[in-house]
Amino acid sequence: MSCLALALQPANGPDILLQTREWFPPSRALMALSAFRETRLAFAKNQHQPAASSNFTSDPTSDSLGDDPLAASSGQVIVGVESRYRVVYRLVNSIYVLAVTVIEDSNNNVFECIHIVNQAVSVVVTACRGVDVTPEKLGKKYAEIYMALDIVLRGVSSIRLAAMLASMHGDGIAKMVHSAVQTESKIRGADSWASLEHQAVDHEAGVESFSHATFELPAETLQAGDEVAAATLVFFQQGEEKEVTKVEESEVEKDPFAASDRINKPEEMLMEGFKKDKESGVSDVSKALAGLEVTSLPPAAATESTHIGVEGFEGNYGGIEFSNDGSTLPEDFEGINDAWGGGLDASEFVGPKKVPKDRGLGGLEFLETSEPPAAAVAKAGGEEKIEDILVKKTEMKGPEMYIVEEISAEFRESLLARVGLMGMVYLKTMPPKSPSDDKETEFSFKVEGTDGIKRFAVQSSRVSSLGSGLFHVRTAPSQEPIPIIKYSVLPRMTPLPIRIRLVKRLSGTLLSIMIQYVSNSNLPVPLNNVTIVLKLPVDPTLLKVSPKAVLNRSERELKWHIDEIPLKGNPGRLRARMPLEIGEDDDGSDLEIFGYVKFSAQGTRSLSGLSLRPASEGKTDFYETDHRYASGVYICN
Structure with a gap:
């Protein structure tokens, strides 16, 4: 119970x-x-x-x-x-x-x-x-x-209880008691079949009654309509008679270019639209033409024909004469008046013999030699392209090694929170001359400057350690560079190419952001093509930046591109200012604002100080090319 x-x-x-x-x-x-x-x-x-x-x-x-x-x-x-x-x-x-x-x-x-x-x-x-x-x-x-x-x-149910509570102070008891049947259906967005059936029956009865309904207009209304129709018919008949009269008058003048009959009337009838001024005695036509400039006719000499003569190295070639009757251009040049393809044809001055294509750019490849063309072609092998002859390609003298480093850092305002540097040593062997060429590359090298190295790993399938920083490489030739050594640097020994600081200030609803940056003075060369990106908290409506920057609204990013940062100089400043819509109690501490830096450099020295040297002095087993370093996750917040 x-x-x-x-x-x-x-x-x-x-x-x-x-x-x-x-x-x-x-x-x-x-x-x-x-x-x-x-x-x-x-x-x-x-x-x-x-x-x-x-x-x-x-x-x-x-x-x-x-x-x-x-x-x-x-x-x-x-x-x-x-x-x-x-x-x-x-x-x-x-x-x-x-x-x-x-x-x-x-x-x-x-x-x-x-x-x-x-x-x-x-x-x-x-x-x-x-x-x-x-x-x-x-x-x-x-x-x-x-x-x-x-x-x-x-x-x-909970649905009807909510409806009852909502109507307790509004519609009162009637809404509370009598809405029981339809309350849940209305809240769920559905109609009961009882209401729909009643509406369908009413709709069908209305359509049936109107389909069989007939209407009769009173006699007074019909009589008034006949009077309006009669008056309208008389008006249209009068308009048609006028149009017929105009058509008959226009049929009298059959020639559309014939002179008007008004030209035969006296001057007084032609000037009937203009009246003379009683005081001055001047007609309205004279007053209307008083302010107009009348162009004088050209002199008689201008109507004479003009002759343009053409003189060459061997005498007079004739010329073209322009006059009122036309010009002598079609007479002097045959076919130039032809509308489709007429005029001079350059193929008439070129013989049927074609230029040989085996000599490239017209024999320019033989300019730097004094030998006859046949001998030069025979010496070049007969099939060598002109690009290979004119441009001397730089070929590898031997195996090459270089270092690629990636540095990541995080700054919180002006303090360095964390830093890391990962490096990779790549070997580029001599490319194989043929698919069957399996001559292995084998040499020894020495690694110096490992004081700040935290971890050091070598690819044991290609590199073996000999101790005291000596390593021996033995690998098959490859078209692509091969990573052979991977290392990381201690955080306290990691040099920072660039220091960055981000400061924000919120004054009322105005947000001001400043980024300061300065380069490391111990770098071998200044940093070029540095990009600093500021991530904005919202899509700005009004934005003021200094210096000029590029705004990406979809990513809400503000991007500055710096061509070069000097090694020794004052810190650079990037500023941005924008209004925000925040509450009165909000101090802006939860705004997500951070910036990140992108840079890359190439030089003879690595950023970490690691260097590669031959195992023995005076012997060149490999060639050390330019080392590279770039930014990883380099941010400030």
Whole structure:
């Protein structure tokens, strides 16, 4: 059996509200509430053995839960002597919300009662607009609370409970009670079939009625329409007569280029649109032409023909004469007046013999030799290209070795937080002359400058250690460089090519950022092509930078490119300023701002000081080329 009754009982005073099911007598519910009050007062006075006249259990401690029953704000207790009931309670300010049910250990009535008590607490708190629940506030909303607890007692879902609580101070009891059928459907965004069926029936009936409907216009309306139509017809007929007259007049003048008849009329009729001024006696036409400039005719000499003569090394070649009748250009040059492909053809001056292609650029390859062409071609092998003859390619003299290093550093403002340097030694063998060429490269070398090395690893399949910094290499030829040694440097011995510092300041809503950088004066050559990138916290609306930079809005990055950083000089400064939309209490400490540096350099010395030397003095087993170093994760925040 489920919950039988719900009640509101103040800590001091009579009961406020009692809501029971139909089959549960209110008298028994009142007996259970009275027994709960006596039990509560007995525990409040520490009277664990109540008087014989009371009607609660003789040992309530054994039938209740918790170490100190009724001392907490919620719990349950069994009351009654002959008719025993379980009361689940919860204290809200000074009001107990009670649920009464029977004692049955075979089912889970207590859990359902706890859920109903929690829903009733939600109703009471919502009605009183807070947890300050008093009998006075409950009296103001007594009707709403009564109906809401009646619905809760019979079972209500969380969706309908939320709708009830929302309408408690708004639409009132009517919305609370009568929205039961459609509440869950509306919240889930669905319509019930009853409403849809009613709308469909109405729609079909409306379509059926309008399809068979007929309308009759009054006689007065029809008569007024006939009068309007007659007046409109007369107007259009008059317009058609005028158009016919105009057409007949236009058919009189059949020739569109014939002179007008008005030219035969006297001058007074031609000037009928202009009137003379009575005071000055000057006509309007003279006044209109007074401010216009009249262009004078060219002299008679300009109408004579113009002759352009053409003289060459061997005399006069004739010329072209321009006059009013035309020019003599078509007469002097045949075919130049042809619209499709006419004019001079350069192929007439070139013989049928083609230029031989075996001599490249017209024999320029033979300019640097005094031998005859045939001998030069025979000496070159006959098939060698001109690019191979003119450009002497730089060929490898022997095996080459170089060092590639990558340095990573992290600065927090001006302090160095961590640093690391990883290096790799590469071997570039002589390329094989043929696919079957398997001649191995074998030599020995010495590694110097290993004082700051932290770890040192060699590729044992190609390199073997001889001790005292000597190593022996033996490997097959390869087209690509081969990594043979990998090492890392101690952090305290790692040189920094560039130091960087990031400072931010927030003044109100204006964020100012400055990056300072300076180069290491011990570098062999200055750093070139350095890129410093600043990661902005938000996409800026207004941005002011110094010096000029490139803004990438999609990545929210501000990029500066520095051509060269001098070894000895003042630190460089990069500034950016932008407004932010932050709260009044926000100090900007959670803004994610950091910058990173990208650079690379190449030179005869490595950054870590590691160097490669031949195993024996005066013997060149390999050639040391330019070493390289570049930035890894080089950031400041």
